[in-house]
Amino acid sequence: MSKKLVVGLSGNPTRPSKTKAFVSHIAGEVASRAGAALSVFDIEDLGPSFPPARRFGDLDDAARAIVEQVLSADVLVVGSPTFKGSYTGLFKHFFDLLDPTSLRGKPIILAATGGGERHSLVVEHQLRPLFGFFEAQTLPTAIYASDKDFADGVLVSEAVQARARQAVGEACRAVGVPYSVVRAA
Numbered sequence: 001m002s003k004k005l006v007v008g009l010s011g012n013p014t015r016p017s018k019t020k021a022f023v024s025h026i027a028g029e030v031a032s033r034a035g036a037a038l039s040v041f042d043i044e045d046l047g048p049s050f051p052p053a054r055r056f057g058d059l060d061d062a063a064r065a066i067v068e069q070v071l072s073a074d075v076l077v078v079g080s081p082t083f084k085g086s087y088t089g090l091f092k093h094f095f096d097l098l099d100p101t102s103l104r105g106k107p108i109i110l111a112a113t114g115g116g117e118r119h120s121l122v123v124e125h126q127l128r129p130l131f132g133f134f135e136a137q138t139l140p141t142a143i144y145a146s147d148k149d150f151a152d153g154v155l156v157s158e159a160v161q162a163r164a165r166q167a168v169g170e171a172c173r174a175v176g177v178p179y180s181v182v183r184a185a
Helices: 018-034 061-072 089-096 122-133 158-174
Strands: 005-010 037-042 075-081 107-114 143-146
Touching: 005 018, 005 061, 018 037, 018 075, 018 107, 018 143, 018 158, 037 061, 075 122, 075 158, 107 122, 107 158, 122 143, 143 158
Parallel strands: 005 037, 005 075, 075 107, 107 143
Antiparallel strands: none
């Protein structure tokens, strides 16, 4: 049996990115617990052929290779910064290039970042319906982190870390890896 693959994709078009750090943290935990290979990308990694692409075939080889990794992932961790109440346009553009059946049944952890708590429902009202269209297996626990949950770009909130551990457990169980979440007393 080949090694499992966990892929993280951040929809933040700028660097450095709290969103990419957040996605990397979550995807890294899944990969570690599942004994899986890990790849994490952000929209910038797709390069110059990505923004004008109207279909998958318009992408250059490097961008197509990233899309292929996303499609072949055993677990996908996606995250976007919140921009005017939703995910970024380039994040949506990435998924517009995919065949509607390409993510069917794929376990996906939903994550988002934003400036404050008023954006926290982006994971339920924007991300979950997007991946519902693809018939993906969005895991029950979605994770949102605001600016106050980070210090110097590193996730420091214990409450958000606990939600991440819960989502990691769900992802591990989805791919047949035993995992129990240890709850703090």
